Amino acid sequence: MAHEPNSHFQPSWYSAFESAGTEGREQQQRAFDRLWRAFMGARVLVAVVLALLQVFLLVSGISGSLPLTGLSGLYLVFTVLVLVFLRPRHQGRVPPLHWLMTIGVDVATFAIMQSMQTGAVNYTPLFALPVLLGAILGPLTLALGTAASVTLVLLLDAWMASNGLSSQDTTRFVQTGLAGTGLFLVALLAHQLAIRLAREEALAASSQAAARAQARVNEVIIDNLSIGVLVVDLHGVVRNANPAAQHMLMGDRYPEGARLLLSARNGWEHLAALVSDTFAAGQPLETETTIEHDDRPSQRLLARTRLTASEGRRAGLCVLFLEDLREVEARVRTEKLASMGRMSAAVAHEIRNPLTAITQANALLDEEVKEPAQKRLTGMIEQNATRLSRIVDDILNVARVQPSQSAGGAPVVPLDASVRVITGEWNAQVQPGHRLGVHTHAPKVQVAFEPEHLRRLMVNLLDNAERHASAQPASIRVITQPSGAEHVRLSIWSDGPPLEATVLRHLFEPFFSSESRSSGLGLFICRELCQRYGAHIAYQRTQLDQREGNEFYVLLPLAAPPARHSRPPQQAA
Missing domain, CATH: 1.10.287 (Helix Hairpins)
Known part of the structure; x- marks a missing residue:
């Protein structure tokens, strides 16, 4: 039968972990198991000493007793079995079974030994073990109850040993009373001390968990920074480097888990000198530098240093920040x-x-x-x-911010027919020759898009593709094809070289361009036009006919065909 939690039970010391969620409950159980094993080990040790003592007294014939020897042997076997097989768990209240099998057996065993003693051996100090067990692992009620039961046992033993009201009997009762009072004080003080230690341990565990969480957050932030971060010691050894710094210095050839010496690497001497000067000056420095690579173009970097605080006699570390100057210049230009x-x-x-x-x-x-x-x-x-x-x-x-145009307010045009008209006009004006290929695969698809805006969207993307495409046949492709049940895909592909990472980050931003003569408005206007009609424009590096290229694709929502279709853009004369 399940027991409901007893509101009269005061919480045990390890309940200080209960408010910390799942991790706190796990910490609570680990602390309880650790102390439980310690006390059970102490009981086994006490049982071994008692058994050896009784065997010695029995063999030597001083004051040995066969019943006491047998009792100590049984107590030893019982403590070993409890240590090996019993694994109590905290359940919000004190389960009575394991306390009955530990404290109750201890008090009964020591009481029998105390009453059957025949020599000068006094077993009274052993009663401190069950009192401490109840005070540290159990609630205060259990601790005081154990102390009270031990006191009653001692008083009963003193009364049975008395012959009257002699001075010796009075002294015995006084000593028993003092011993009981001491046990009550031990139970109270041990319980309060255990609660205090448990709170400190719970606070330390919480602080440690918060520190680990903060460290994980810092690692995620540093690993995803576009700025390279290196931690360098006084001897120029790289203690740690984030992925951006690894890519800037060595690309994909950066050795994982290895510490590098700045001065021992070709082309890194200027970085080693900057770190050395920072330690010598004791203040942050910065400079522009160039990293030469064997397998890729050289890279211009802005290097900045910062010193960490020193710890005692140990010098601090130097944090070296590396930033691509092209991105810095692009940001300033933007x-x-x-x-x-x-x-x-x-x-x-x-x-x-x-x-x-x-x-x-x-x-x-x-x-x-x-x-x-x-x-x-x-x-x-x-x-x-x-x-x-x-x-x-x-x-x-x-x-200015343009309001989004609803699908009902935009004219509906046939996509393939419009694409053929627009590409024909662009072909006649730019004359790319055999480089342009048009592949329409959505003959019955209609979209809600202003014809002039669709023309501007495609012309901007075609002009961008023409600037970067090669002179090979079909180096520029215009493709339409259905994409799911609600969209159609319009893509413009060219076999140009891959875009740099610094360009990708600002691809659709206004006034950003990789060319000095461009205004940087083309792709931004394309994105604005797509958003106005609920379309989505994106870029990806794809392979077409076993050739790598750059693809700008637009996902256009399908439009229901109206009663009267808008005519596609007319062919220019």
Whole structure:
């Protein structure tokens, strides 16, 4: 029958771990098992001493007793069995079985030995063992109850040994009372001390767990930093390095689990000198340096050092930070271009009004002129004014947040037909020749997308592919194909070289470009257009016809066909 927790039981000392969750309960059980084994080992040791003592007294004939010898032997066997087979567990209250098999047996055994003693041997000090066992492993109620039962046993033994009210009997009762009082004090003090020690151990375990968790967090942060971090000692030995630093210094050839000497590596002498100067100066230093590689281009780095605090006579460590200068320069350039972009938005807004006036004046002038040469001039003015208007719109679209256009508000266009029209126009204008290949595999698919926006999206991606593609046939591919039940995939692939990691991190950011003449708005505008219509644009390195290349793909949501279809973009004359 299951027992409900008893609210009258005071918590034992190891209950200090109960509020720490699963880990606290495991720590509580480990602490309880450790002390339980210690006490059970002490009981076996006491039983061995008692058995040897009784055998010695029996053999020597001093004051031996065969019943006491047998009792001590049985007690020894019992303590060994309890040590080997009994494994009590804490269950929120004190289970009575293992206490009855330990404290009860101890008190009964020592009481029988005390009453049957025939010589000068006094077994009273042995009663401290069950009292301490109850005080340390059990609740205070059990400890005081054990002390009370031992006191009653001692008083009963003193009363049975008395012959009256002689002075010797009075002394015996006083000594028994003092012994009982001492046992009560021992039980109380041992229990309070055990509680205090348990709280300290629980606090230490909690602090250790928090320290381990913080160390794991720090490891995750350092391992995922794009900045290289090396820990170097006073002798120039690399104690530790995060993955970014390993890749910067040696790429994939960095030896795992090995400590490297900076001065012993070719091309690292300047890093060793920087660390040595930092220890000598006792302050942080920084410099620009270059790492030469055998299997890849050299790498320009910004190296910065920081010293850790020293521990006594031991010198601290030097933390060496390595940062790719290309990424630093790209970040600075991005910040500058972002500032210029905000200024450009203000300028573009001011340009729009006079540009509108120029367009209107050119339209009026076109109505007046009749000669073909003048018509060509007005046509050039109109063409370039339209181009300037689109540039102004691009800048203003970047500067302000565009609301998402619902699928119902966007015109529905057939994707394959639109793709063929747009690629045909781009082919006629750029003339890539045999490099362009168009493969449409979604003939009945329709998407909700503004035709002009779809044109801008594809032209930006095609221009980007044309700049990086090789001169081989079919080095640029445009592919459409269904993707699941709700999307269609539009991909533009080129066989260009892989993008650098520093470029990948800022691929779709505004005003970021790997080319000096580019404004850095192309891919950003593509992403903005896709988000406006619920599409998703991404980049990946893929293989097509056994050739590696760069692929920009757009996942477009399918649109239900309307009653009247919007016409695809018309072929330019």
